[in-house]
Amino acid sequence: MENNIKIPKTRNGRATFNLIVDTTIDLFYKKGYFKTKIKDITDSAGIAAGTFYLYFPNKLSLYKYILMQFQHDIRRTIAESVSNVKGRFEKEKEGIKTFIQYSLDNPHAYNIIWESLYIDKKLFIDYYDGFAKRYERGLNPSIKDGEMHDVDTELVSYILMGVANFIGLKVLLDLGKNNDDIDEVVEQVMSIIKTGIFKD
Amino acid sequence: MENNIKIPKTRNGRATFNLIVDTTIDLFYKKGYFKTKIKDITDSAGIAAGTFYLYFPNKLSLYKYILMQFQHDIRRTIAESVSNVKGRFEKEKEGIKTFIQYSLDNPHAYNIIWESLYIDKKLFIDYYDGFAKRYERGLNPSIKDGEMHDVDTELVSYILMGVANFIGLKVLLDLGKNNDDIDEVVEQVMSIIKTGIFKD
DNA sequence: TCATATTATGAATTACTATTCATGTTTAAA
DNA sequence: TTTAAACATGAATAGTAATTCATAATATGA
Structure with a gap:
């Protein structure tokens, strides 16, 4: 085509x-x-x-163009926010936070990107697999240094995407309601990612 | 219509x-x-x-029918698995585990349910909002009892859905690869949910 | 075995949408 | 101010897919 x-x-x-x-x-x-x-x-x-x-x-070529725009935009946004932070591990956390924050600020992007799964599975796989690999690269050293539990980094990558996903979901459902406490939501999410849900 | x-x-x-x-x-x-x-x-x-x-x-009515089937199926599956477990808190954990396991065992369901967002947003909202509320009801007492960190239960509900989501995603992308270690994956995910990603 | 309800067929019709193209307008450089 | 390239129009065409319906087969039970 x-x-x-x-x-x-x-x-x-x-x-x-x-x-x-x-x-x-x-x-x-x-x-x-x-x-x-x-x-x-x-x-x-x-x-x-x-x-x-x-x-x-045709419509598909326009969709692909838009998808690429978002991809560049989110990567640039993360790179920028991370550049202001000192320390590899701190950078990693900042990256995660920015990623989540981005999903929160750009439900448009979240929604449109996710639909690629139903438009052309290959687009979807390329998009998210690239993301997962990028995270893996960042996370592995943090485990070596003992700053993170010894978790499967691939799993964690997907969990992070799942979390961003749920954020997009929540924003979607909350549309129209009060959305002023965005920073608060991001903080809570970060805290949950950090310490987990259950006490032991 | x-x-x-x-x-x-x-x-x-x-x-x-x-x-x-x-x-x-x-x-x-x-x-x-x-x-x-x-x-x-x-x-x-x-x-x-x-x-x-x-x-x-028409096609939409068939889609709605299928969506309802899945909804019943997953609720029944969770109810059954939970019924074998003693203790309210243990039940809650078992429910989460079964939910995740279900996403893993039924990528069909996961994939089709999620598409409702693009078919009729109302279907999507009803489906997931119902789920979130159901979790909230279960989680709140666990916090009162001090078995869980004092987190926003609505947020946790959505995180759990996000996680199930990512699991569906991972299974989807891994199709064709070796998927024998399903129990292992569920265990890892539970452990991450439980203790978080970072050490303090 | 007859009568009726149910199920099944697939060609014909209807509805919708993508895409083209002959024609016209605007822009900018020479 | 000319003129060639770029941009814009929207009616006409072409293609795809949903839905109907006249007809036929099958099953049920009186």
Whole structure:
């Protein structure tokens, strides 16, 4: 299938391109990938149906583009936050916290990324497997140093993703309610990850 | 939209009904809800296209039926396993373990249930909110008794679902690899939930 | 064995959506 | 101010899939 995006060459073109992307993110979030029709996108963006095909050969290529944007964005966000912290282990904790915080701040992203499982399993696997491996690399030294329990790092990687997942879930369900105590939620989650649920 | 399922009245009718359901579960799991066409279902089941509409008015009603089946199944499974255990707190742990084990044993269910988020958000919310509340009821007394850290039980509920979620994810990605050490995985996960990841 | 309800068929119809393309407008550089 | 490239339009076309329905087979039980 055709997959190539046409990068616009003028200021106007770029504006239309970005309008399509932003509008689509909103629709994918609200209605999901499959229920979002090209017509919905062009109508919401206020452009003609044909204009869509000036930049994207089909819906899937646009989805992939959006997925990559999120991937870059979240990695950049984590890298930035971590760069301000001293100490390898502290960096690791900060990374986890930022990851969770990101899920909290960007339910759009969380929701759209997760749907890749139903759009193209390969996209999903690439996305999350990459993430898991990245965490594993960071966690292993912390165990060697005795800063962490001797847990299976692959499992922990997936647990962290599960936790971010649940956060996205919770934010989703809480939409409309009071969401002012975000820092508090992140703190609680970190504390649970740290010390566990049960006393021994 | 029409929503009523026609319950078959004869042995043959029931067989066809069940064939449709089982075939569909398999297809929803492999291809997802939206990519599964009615024609795919009837072809896979080896029945005529019209036969589908003898029992289900549309795909969504069938999906809802399947979702309910899973819901009942998992609740029954947990209730059963818990009934063999003495002590309220031990029961609670057994419930969590069974829940996780269930996700591990039934990636079909996990995958199909989760897709409800993209099919009809209301279905998703009802499903998981119900689960969260159920956990909360069980967890609160354990905190009062000092058997658990004083954590936000709503948060813990969602974490548990996130963890079950990640387990489903991991099983999904590992499909084809060696999955003999299932008990081992459940044990590890329980240990992490119990004592946390970091040492203090 | 007859009459009726139930189940099954699959071609035809209907509904919907993606995609194309002939035509027109805008932009920017020469 | 010309003109070629870029951008935009939306009606027309093409393709896919859901759903109906006239017809037929099968099962039940009186």
